[in-house]
Amino acid sequence: MFKLRLNYLIIFLTLSLIVSCNKSSNKSVAISEEQLIQKALDIHNRVLTLDTHADTPLRMIQPGFDMSERHDPRETGSKVDYPRMIEGGLDAIFFAAFVAQDIRDDDGHSRAKNLCLQMIDSIVTSAERNSDLVGLALNPEDAYSLESEGKRAIYIGIENGYPVGNDLSNIDLFFERGVRYITLVHSSNNDLADSATDPNGSEHGGLSDFGSEVVKEMNRLGIMVDVSHGNDSLFYDAISLSKAPIIASHSNARAITNHDRNMSDEMLKLIARNGGVVQLTMLADYLREVPPNVERDSAIAALRANMKQFDEMTQEEQRSARNAYQELNIKYPTPAATVEHVADHIDHIIKVAGIDHVGIGCDFDGGGGIEGVFDASEVMNITIELVKRGYNENQIEKIWGGNLIRVFKEVQAVAKKIQAQNI
Ligand SMILES: [Zn+2]
Numbered sequence: 001m002f003k004l005r006l007n008y009l010i011i012f013l014t015l016s017l018i019v020s021c022n023k024s025s026n027k028s029v030a031i032s033e034e035q036l037i038q039k040a041l042d043i044h045n046r047v048l049t050l051d052t053h054a055d056t057p058l059r060m061i062q063p064g065f066d067m068s069e070r071h072d073p074r075e076t077g078s079k080v081d082y083p084r085m086i087e088g089g090l091d092a093i094f095f096a097a098f099v100a101q102d103i104r105d106d107d108g109h110s111r112a113k114n115l116c117l118q119m120i121d122s123i124v125t126s127a128e129r130n131s132d133l134v135g136l137a138l139n140p141e142d143a144y145s146l147e148s149e150g151k152r153a154i155y156i157g158i159e160n161g162y163p164v165g166n167d168l169s170n171i172d173l174f175f176e177r178g179v180r181y182i183t184l185v186h187s188s189n190n191d192l193a194d195s196a197t198d199p200n201g202s203e204h205g206g207l208s209d210f211g212s213e214v215v216k217e218m219n220r221l222g223i224m225v226d227v228s229h230g231n232d233s234l235f236y237d238a239i240s241l242s243k244a245p246i247i248a249s250h251s252n253a254r255a256i257t258n259h260d261r262n263m264s265d266e267m268l269k270l271i272a273r274n275g276g277v278v279q280l281t282m283l284a285d286y287l288r289e290v291p292p293n294v295e296r297d298s299a300i301a302a303l304r305a306n307m308k309q310f311d312e313m314t315q316e317e318q319r320s321a322r323n324a325y326q327e328l329n330i331k332y333p334t335p336a337a338t339v340e341h342v343a344d345h346i347d348h349i350i351k352v353a354g355i356d357h358v359g360i361g362c363d364f365d366g367g368g369g370i371e372g373v374f375d376a377s378e379v380m381n382i383t384i385e386l387v388k389r390g391y392n393e394n395q396i397e398k399i400w401g402g403n404l405i406r407v408f409k410e411v412q413a414v415a416k417k418i419q420a421q422n423i
Helices: 002-023 027-046 082-088 106-129 140-148 169-176 209-221 232-241 265-274 294-305 315-331 339-353 380-388 393-422
Strands: 050-054 092-098 134-136 152-159 179-183 224-226 277-280 358-360
Touching: 027 380, 027 393, 050 152, 050 358, 050 393, 082 152, 092 106, 092 140, 092 179, 106 134, 106 152, 106 169, 134 140, 140 152, 140 393, 169 179, 169 209, 209 224, 209 232, 209 393, 224 393, 232 265, 265 277, 265 339, 277 339, 277 393, 294 315, 339 358, 339 380, 358 393, 380 393
Parallel strands: 050 092, 092 152, 134 152, 152 179, 179 224, 277 358
Antiparallel strands: none
Protein backbone atom coordinates (compact mmCIF):
# COMPACT_ATOMS: atom_id res chain seq x y z
CA MET A 1 0.00 0.00 0.00
CA PHE A 2 2.86 2.36 0.91
CA LYS A 3 4.65 1.54 -2.37
CA LEU A 4 1.44 2.02 -4.36
CA ARG A 5 0.84 5.42 -2.86
CA LEU A 6 4.47 6.41 -3.36
CA ASN A 7 4.12 5.50 -7.02
CA TYR A 8 1.14 7.82 -7.32
CA LEU A 9 3.13 10.54 -5.56
CA ILE A 10 6.09 10.07 -7.89
CA ILE A 11 3.87 10.14 -10.99
CA PHE A 12 2.13 13.28 -9.74
CA LEU A 13 5.37 15.06 -8.82
CA THR A 14 7.03 14.01 -12.08
CA LEU A 15 4.09 15.24 -14.15
CA SER A 16 4.05 18.53 -12.24
CA LEU A 17 7.77 18.97 -12.80
CA ILE A 18 7.55 18.08 -16.49
CA VAL A 19 4.71 20.60 -16.92
CA SER A 20 6.62 23.31 -15.07
CA CYS A 21 9.92 22.50 -16.77
CA ASN A 22 8.38 22.34 -20.25
CA LYS A 23 7.37 25.94 -19.68
CA SER A 24 11.05 26.79 -19.37
CA SER A 25 12.07 24.13 -21.97
CA ASN A 26 14.51 22.47 -19.59
CA LYS A 27 13.81 18.74 -19.57
CA SER A 28 17.15 17.71 -18.03
CA VAL A 29 16.19 19.45 -14.76
CA ALA A 30 12.93 17.44 -14.75
CA ILE A 31 14.85 14.15 -14.90
CA SER A 32 17.20 15.08 -12.08
CA GLU A 33 14.32 16.27 -9.89
CA GLU A 34 12.52 12.99 -10.52
CA GLN A 35 15.62 11.02 -9.59
CA LEU A 36 16.07 13.12 -6.50
CA ILE A 37 12.52 12.43 -5.31
CA GLN A 38 12.89 8.71 -6.05
CA LYS A 39 16.19 8.68 -4.16
CA ALA A 40 14.50 10.42 -1.19
CA LEU A 41 11.60 7.97 -1.17
CA ASP A 42 13.99 5.01 -1.32
CA ILE A 43 15.95 6.40 1.64
CA HIS A 44 12.69 7.05 3.50
CA ASN A 45 11.70 3.44 2.91
CA ARG A 46 15.05 2.05 4.10
CA VAL A 47 15.73 4.03 7.28
CA LEU A 48 13.84 3.66 10.54
CA THR A 49 11.41 6.59 10.71
CA LEU A 50 10.44 7.36 14.30
CA ASP A 51 8.16 10.18 15.50
CA THR A 52 8.56 10.85 19.24
CA HIS A 53 5.36 12.71 19.92
CA ALA A 54 1.69 12.19 19.06
CA ASP A 55 -1.29 12.94 21.32
CA THR A 56 -3.40 10.32 19.56
CA PRO A 57 -4.46 8.57 22.83
CA LEU A 58 -6.82 11.54 23.33
CA ARG A 59 -8.69 10.11 20.34
CA MET A 60 -8.14 6.46 21.21
CA ILE A 61 -10.20 6.86 24.39
CA GLN A 62 -13.14 8.28 22.45
CA PRO A 63 -15.86 5.64 21.94
CA GLY A 64 -15.82 4.27 18.41
CA PHE A 65 -12.46 5.69 17.36
CA ASP A 66 -10.75 2.89 15.42
CA MET A 67 -7.01 3.17 14.71
CA SER A 68 -7.27 0.62 11.89
CA GLU A 69 -9.59 2.94 9.92
CA ARG A 70 -8.36 5.77 7.74
CA HIS A 71 -9.79 9.09 8.96
CA ASP A 72 -10.20 12.25 6.91
CA PRO A 73 -8.04 14.89 8.66
CA ARG A 74 -10.02 17.88 7.29
CA GLU A 75 -13.31 16.37 8.42
CA THR A 76 -12.33 14.84 11.76
CA GLY A 77 -9.15 16.69 12.76
CA SER A 78 -7.45 13.29 13.28
CA LYS A 79 -3.81 13.18 12.13
CA VAL A 80 -2.67 9.63 12.92
CA ASP A 81 -4.08 6.17 12.35
CA TYR A 82 -2.39 2.97 11.25
CA PRO A 83 -3.35 3.23 7.53
CA ARG A 84 -1.85 6.73 7.35
CA MET A 85 1.33 5.61 9.16
CA ILE A 86 1.70 2.96 6.45
CA GLU A 87 1.05 5.49 3.65
CA GLY A 88 3.60 7.92 5.07
CA GLY A 89 6.19 5.23 5.67
CA LEU A 90 6.24 6.03 9.40
CA ASP A 91 7.79 3.01 11.13
CA ALA A 92 7.59 3.93 14.81
CA ILE A 93 5.81 6.38 17.04
CA PHE A 94 5.58 7.39 20.68
CA PHE A 95 1.93 7.81 21.64
CA ALA A 96 1.82 10.21 24.56
CA ALA A 97 -0.77 9.77 27.30
CA PHE A 98 -1.49 13.46 27.79
CA VAL A 99 -3.35 14.81 30.82
CA ALA A 100 -4.08 18.56 30.84
CA GLN A 101 -2.96 20.41 33.96
CA ASP A 102 -5.74 20.85 36.53
CA ILE A 103 -6.13 21.30 40.28
CA ARG A 104 -3.08 20.19 42.26
CA ASP A 105 -4.70 18.39 45.16
CA ASP A 106 -5.23 14.71 46.01
CA ASP A 107 -8.48 14.49 44.02
CA GLY A 108 -6.93 16.19 41.01
CA HIS A 109 -3.87 13.93 41.10
CA SER A 110 -6.00 10.82 41.45
CA ARG A 111 -8.23 11.81 38.50
CA ALA A 112 -5.13 12.58 36.41
CA LYS A 113 -3.54 9.22 37.25
CA ASN A 114 -6.74 7.34 36.33
CA LEU A 115 -7.07 9.17 33.03
CA CYS A 116 -3.38 8.55 32.26
CA LEU A 117 -3.77 4.81 32.95
CA GLN A 118 -6.92 4.73 30.81
CA MET A 119 -4.96 6.23 27.90
CA ILE A 120 -2.09 3.78 28.37
CA ASP A 121 -4.62 0.92 28.35
CA SER A 122 -6.14 2.29 25.14
CA ILE A 123 -2.71 2.27 23.45
CA VAL A 124 -2.01 -1.31 24.56
CA THR A 125 -5.49 -2.52 23.57
CA SER A 126 -5.25 -0.86 20.16
CA ALA A 127 -1.82 -2.43 19.53
CA GLU A 128 -3.11 -5.87 20.56
CA ARG A 129 -6.25 -5.58 18.39
CA ASN A 130 -4.18 -4.61 15.39
CA SER A 131 -1.27 -6.99 15.87
CA ASP A 132 -1.19 -7.66 12.12
CA LEU A 133 -0.21 -3.99 11.56
CA VAL A 134 1.62 -2.85 14.69
CA GLY A 135 3.35 -4.10 17.83
CA LEU A 136 3.90 -2.66 21.28
CA ALA A 137 7.54 -1.66 21.74
CA LEU A 138 9.34 -1.37 25.08
CA ASN A 139 13.03 -1.34 24.18
CA PRO A 140 15.11 0.47 21.53
CA GLU A 141 15.75 -2.69 19.50
CA ASP A 142 12.01 -3.42 19.22
CA ALA A 143 11.58 -0.71 16.58
CA TYR A 144 14.00 -2.52 14.25
CA SER A 145 12.65 -6.01 14.86
CA LEU A 146 9.05 -4.85 14.27
CA GLU A 147 10.17 -2.99 11.14
CA SER A 148 11.73 -6.18 9.80
CA GLU A 149 8.38 -7.94 10.39
CA GLY A 150 6.65 -5.22 8.36
CA LYS A 151 4.94 -3.80 11.46
CA ARG A 152 4.94 -0.33 13.00
CA ALA A 153 6.39 0.05 16.51
CA ILE A 154 4.15 1.64 19.12
CA TYR A 155 5.96 3.18 22.10
CA ILE A 156 4.31 4.83 25.09
CA GLY A 157 5.19 8.20 26.65
CA ILE A 158 3.45 10.49 29.15
CA GLU A 159 3.04 14.20 28.41
CA ASN A 160 2.84 16.13 31.70
CA GLY A 161 4.11 14.77 35.02
CA TYR A 162 0.84 15.84 36.68
CA PRO A 163 -0.47 12.20 36.91
CA VAL A 164 2.60 11.34 39.02
CA GLY A 165 1.00 13.51 41.71
CA ASN A 166 3.19 13.52 44.82
CA ASP A 167 3.82 9.79 44.82
CA LEU A 168 7.22 8.62 43.55
CA SER A 169 6.02 5.00 43.35
CA ASN A 170 3.84 6.00 40.39
CA ILE A 171 6.99 6.25 38.23
CA ASP A 172 7.60 2.54 38.70
CA LEU A 173 3.93 1.80 38.00
CA PHE A 174 4.08 3.78 34.73
CA PHE A 175 7.34 2.09 33.75
CA GLU A 176 5.77 -1.34 34.33
CA ARG A 177 2.87 -0.28 32.08
CA GLY A 178 5.33 0.45 29.26
CA VAL A 179 6.05 4.18 29.61
CA ARG A 180 9.51 5.07 28.27
CA TYR A 181 9.55 8.87 28.49
CA ILE A 182 7.81 11.44 30.67
CA THR A 183 7.47 15.10 29.69
CA LEU A 184 7.91 16.63 33.15
CA VAL A 185 5.47 19.50 32.70
CA HIS A 186 2.91 20.90 30.24
CA SER A 187 1.49 24.39 29.69
CA SER A 188 1.25 25.29 33.42
CA ASN A 189 3.48 24.60 36.41
CA ASN A 190 2.90 21.34 38.29
CA ASP A 191 4.36 19.85 41.49
CA LEU A 192 7.44 18.62 39.59
CA ALA A 193 8.55 21.59 37.58
CA ASP A 194 7.97 24.98 35.94
CA SER A 195 6.37 25.39 32.53
CA ALA A 196 7.63 27.70 29.77
CA THR A 197 4.12 29.06 29.32
CA ASP A 198 2.57 29.44 32.79
CA PRO A 199 1.04 32.94 32.91
CA ASN A 200 2.14 33.23 36.56
CA GLY A 201 5.78 32.59 35.72
CA SER A 202 8.26 30.44 37.60
CA GLU A 203 7.22 28.73 40.83
CA HIS A 204 10.06 26.34 41.67
CA GLY A 205 12.94 28.02 39.85
CA GLY A 206 12.99 25.02 37.46
CA LEU A 207 12.69 21.57 39.04
CA SER A 208 11.02 21.26 42.47
CA ASP A 209 12.62 19.04 45.14
CA PHE A 210 10.04 16.39 44.27
CA GLY A 211 10.76 16.88 40.55
CA SER A 212 14.44 16.18 41.25
CA GLU A 213 13.47 12.92 42.94
CA VAL A 214 11.33 12.09 39.90
CA VAL A 215 14.29 12.65 37.53
CA LYS A 216 16.51 10.38 39.69
CA GLU A 217 13.83 7.68 39.71
CA MET A 218 13.43 7.96 35.92
CA ASN A 219 17.22 7.53 35.58
CA ARG A 220 17.09 4.47 37.85
CA LEU A 221 14.31 2.82 35.85
CA GLY A 222 15.43 3.81 32.35
CA ILE A 223 12.71 6.31 31.44
CA MET A 224 13.81 9.19 29.20
CA VAL A 225 13.60 12.65 30.78
CA ASP A 226 11.69 14.96 28.42
CA VAL A 227 12.15 18.73 28.91
CA SER A 228 9.75 19.96 26.19
CA HIS A 229 7.25 22.48 27.63
CA GLY A 230 9.60 23.24 30.56
CA ASN A 231 10.96 26.72 31.22
CA ASP A 232 14.66 27.43 30.72
CA SER A 233 15.50 26.84 34.41
CA LEU A 234 13.89 23.41 34.22
CA PHE A 235 16.08 22.60 31.22
CA TYR A 236 19.27 23.62 33.08
CA ASP A 237 18.22 21.80 36.26
CA ALA A 238 17.27 18.59 34.43
CA ILE A 239 20.36 18.46 32.24
CA SER A 240 22.71 18.97 35.17
CA LEU A 241 20.91 16.49 37.43
CA SER A 242 20.15 13.67 34.98
CA LYS A 243 22.76 10.91 34.87
CA ALA A 244 21.51 9.92 31.42
CA PRO A 245 21.12 12.02 28.24
CA ILE A 246 17.84 13.95 28.07
CA ILE A 247 15.39 14.60 25.23
CA ALA A 248 13.10 17.36 24.08
CA SER A 249 10.37 15.24 22.48
CA HIS A 250 8.82 18.15 20.54
CA SER A 251 10.69 21.48 20.45
CA ASN A 252 12.39 23.67 17.83
CA ALA A 253 15.25 26.19 17.56
CA ARG A 254 14.72 29.59 19.22
CA ALA A 255 17.28 31.33 16.99
CA ILE A 256 15.05 30.56 13.99
CA THR A 257 11.66 31.10 15.68
CA ASN A 258 11.69 33.12 18.87
CA HIS A 259 9.29 31.20 21.12
CA ASP A 260 9.74 30.20 24.79
CA ARG A 261 8.92 26.58 23.82
CA ASN A 262 11.97 26.48 21.54
CA MET A 263 15.59 25.83 22.53
CA SER A 264 18.22 28.57 22.60
CA ASP A 265 21.64 27.97 21.01
CA GLU A 266 23.16 27.71 24.49
CA MET A 267 20.70 24.90 25.29
CA LEU A 268 21.43 23.17 21.98
CA LYS A 269 25.16 23.19 22.75
CA LEU A 270 24.49 21.71 26.19
CA ILE A 271 22.28 19.01 24.64
CA ALA A 272 25.21 18.13 22.37
CA ARG A 273 27.59 17.86 25.32
CA ASN A 274 24.99 15.81 27.24
CA GLY A 275 24.53 13.40 24.33
CA GLY A 276 20.79 14.11 24.17
CA VAL A 277 18.47 14.99 21.29
CA VAL A 278 15.97 17.68 20.25
CA GLN A 279 13.05 16.35 18.25
CA LEU A 280 11.71 18.86 15.72
CA THR A 281 7.98 19.50 15.87
CA MET A 282 5.44 20.43 13.16
CA LEU A 283 3.73 23.14 15.19
CA ALA A 284 3.32 26.23 13.03
CA ASP A 285 3.89 28.76 15.83
CA TYR A 286 7.22 27.15 16.73
CA LEU A 287 8.35 26.97 13.08
CA ARG A 288 7.85 30.49 11.77
CA GLU A 289 7.10 33.94 13.14
CA VAL A 290 3.86 35.70 12.23
CA PRO A 291 3.81 39.49 11.70
CA PRO A 292 1.77 41.16 14.49
CA ASN A 293 -1.93 41.66 13.68
CA VAL A 294 -3.93 43.31 16.48
CA GLU A 295 -7.31 42.54 14.89
CA ARG A 296 -6.48 38.87 14.50
CA ASP A 297 -5.06 38.61 18.03
CA SER A 298 -8.16 40.16 19.60
CA ALA A 299 -10.47 37.97 17.50
CA ILE A 300 -8.59 34.86 18.69
CA ALA A 301 -8.65 36.08 22.31
CA ALA A 302 -12.42 36.65 22.08
CA LEU A 303 -12.93 33.17 20.63
CA ARG A 304 -10.78 31.54 23.35
CA ALA A 305 -12.52 33.44 26.14
CA ASN A 306 -15.78 31.67 25.30
CA MET A 307 -14.26 28.25 24.77
CA LYS A 308 -13.58 25.26 27.04
CA GLN A 309 -10.20 23.49 27.02
CA PHE A 310 -10.03 21.45 23.82
CA ASP A 311 -9.67 18.12 25.64
CA GLU A 312 -12.76 18.89 27.74
CA MET A 313 -14.98 19.38 24.67
CA THR A 314 -17.37 16.87 23.16
CA GLN A 315 -16.60 15.79 19.60
CA GLU A 316 -19.31 18.13 18.32
CA GLU A 317 -17.84 21.05 20.28
CA GLN A 318 -14.37 20.24 18.96
CA ARG A 319 -15.70 20.24 15.41
CA SER A 320 -17.34 23.64 15.81
CA ALA A 321 -14.19 25.00 17.51
CA ARG A 322 -12.11 23.83 14.53
CA ASN A 323 -14.57 25.50 12.15
CA ALA A 324 -14.43 28.74 14.13
CA TYR A 325 -10.60 28.74 13.97
CA GLN A 326 -10.73 27.95 10.26
CA GLU A 327 -13.03 30.93 9.67
CA LEU A 328 -10.60 33.15 11.56
CA ASN A 329 -7.71 31.82 9.50
CA ILE A 330 -9.58 32.65 6.31
CA LYS A 331 -10.44 36.13 7.57
CA TYR A 332 -6.93 36.85 8.89
CA PRO A 333 -4.55 34.66 6.88
CA THR A 334 -1.05 34.01 8.28
CA PRO A 335 1.99 32.79 6.36
CA ALA A 336 1.88 28.99 6.10
CA ALA A 337 4.41 26.92 8.01
CA THR A 338 6.04 24.58 5.52
CA VAL A 339 8.48 21.71 5.29
CA GLU A 340 11.14 24.28 4.29
CA HIS A 341 10.76 25.85 7.75
CA VAL A 342 11.24 22.41 9.30
CA ALA A 343 14.46 21.93 7.34
CA ASP A 344 15.64 25.45 8.32
CA HIS A 345 15.36 24.41 11.99
CA ILE A 346 17.13 21.11 11.30
CA ASP A 347 19.94 22.95 9.46
CA HIS A 348 20.35 25.31 12.41
CA ILE A 349 20.37 22.64 15.12
CA ILE A 350 22.97 20.68 13.15
CA LYS A 351 25.09 23.82 12.74
CA VAL A 352 24.99 24.49 16.49
CA ALA A 353 24.79 21.00 18.06
CA GLY A 354 25.80 18.59 15.30
CA ILE A 355 24.07 15.86 13.30
CA ASP A 356 23.80 13.53 16.32
CA HIS A 357 21.40 15.71 18.30
CA VAL A 358 18.32 16.28 16.17
CA GLY A 359 15.24 14.18 15.43
CA ILE A 360 11.52 14.40 14.62
CA GLY A 361 8.51 14.64 17.01
CA CYS A 362 5.57 15.89 14.95
CA ASP A 363 2.99 16.51 17.72
CA PHE A 364 0.18 15.20 15.53
CA ASP A 365 -3.18 15.26 17.33
CA GLY A 366 -1.70 17.85 19.69
CA GLY A 367 -1.64 20.81 17.31
CA GLY A 368 1.06 19.58 14.91
CA GLY A 369 0.48 19.54 11.15
CA ILE A 370 1.69 22.02 8.54
CA GLU A 371 1.57 22.56 4.80
CA GLY A 372 3.19 19.47 3.24
CA VAL A 373 3.28 17.53 6.53
CA PHE A 374 -0.36 17.82 7.51
CA ASP A 375 -0.71 14.32 8.92
CA ALA A 376 1.13 10.99 9.27
CA SER A 377 0.56 10.13 5.60
CA GLU A 378 2.79 13.03 4.47
CA VAL A 379 5.92 12.65 6.58
CA MET A 380 7.99 11.49 3.59
CA ASN A 381 8.00 15.11 2.44
CA ILE A 382 10.48 15.88 5.25
CA THR A 383 12.90 13.35 3.73
CA ILE A 384 12.38 14.79 0.23
CA GLU A 385 13.28 18.28 1.52
CA LEU A 386 16.35 16.94 3.35
CA VAL A 387 17.59 15.18 0.20
CA LYS A 388 17.00 18.39 -1.79
CA ARG A 389 19.26 20.15 0.73
CA GLY A 390 22.02 17.61 0.23
CA TYR A 391 21.63 15.40 3.29
CA ASN A 392 22.84 11.84 2.72
CA GLU A 393 21.27 8.56 3.88
CA ASN A 394 23.51 8.25 6.93
CA GLN A 395 22.53 11.73 8.13
CA ILE A 396 18.84 11.16 7.40
CA GLU A 397 18.95 7.84 9.26
CA LYS A 398 20.23 9.68 12.34
CA ILE A 399 17.61 12.44 12.08
CA TRP A 400 14.69 10.08 11.50
CA GLY A 401 15.34 7.75 14.43
CA GLY A 402 18.98 6.76 14.87
CA ASN A 403 19.72 9.60 17.30
CA LEU A 404 16.69 8.95 19.49
CA ILE A 405 17.40 5.21 19.58
CA ARG A 406 21.02 5.96 20.61
CA VAL A 407 19.77 8.12 23.50
CA PHE A 408 17.18 5.49 24.48
CA LYS A 409 19.92 2.81 24.63
CA GLU A 410 22.16 5.07 26.70
CA VAL A 411 19.27 5.80 29.12
CA GLN A 412 18.80 2.05 29.60
CA ALA A 413 22.55 1.47 30.04
CA VAL A 414 22.69 4.18 32.75
CA ALA A 415 19.69 2.59 34.50
CA LYS A 416 21.44 -0.78 34.51
CA LYS A 417 24.54 0.78 36.10
CA ILE A 418 22.49 2.58 38.77
CA GLN A 419 20.59 -0.61 39.58
CA ALA A 420 23.84 -2.60 39.79
CA GLN A 421 25.30 -0.04 42.21
CA ASN A 422 22.19 -0.20 44.42
CA ILE A 423 22.26 -3.97 44.81
ZN1 LIG B 1 3.02 19.26 23.79
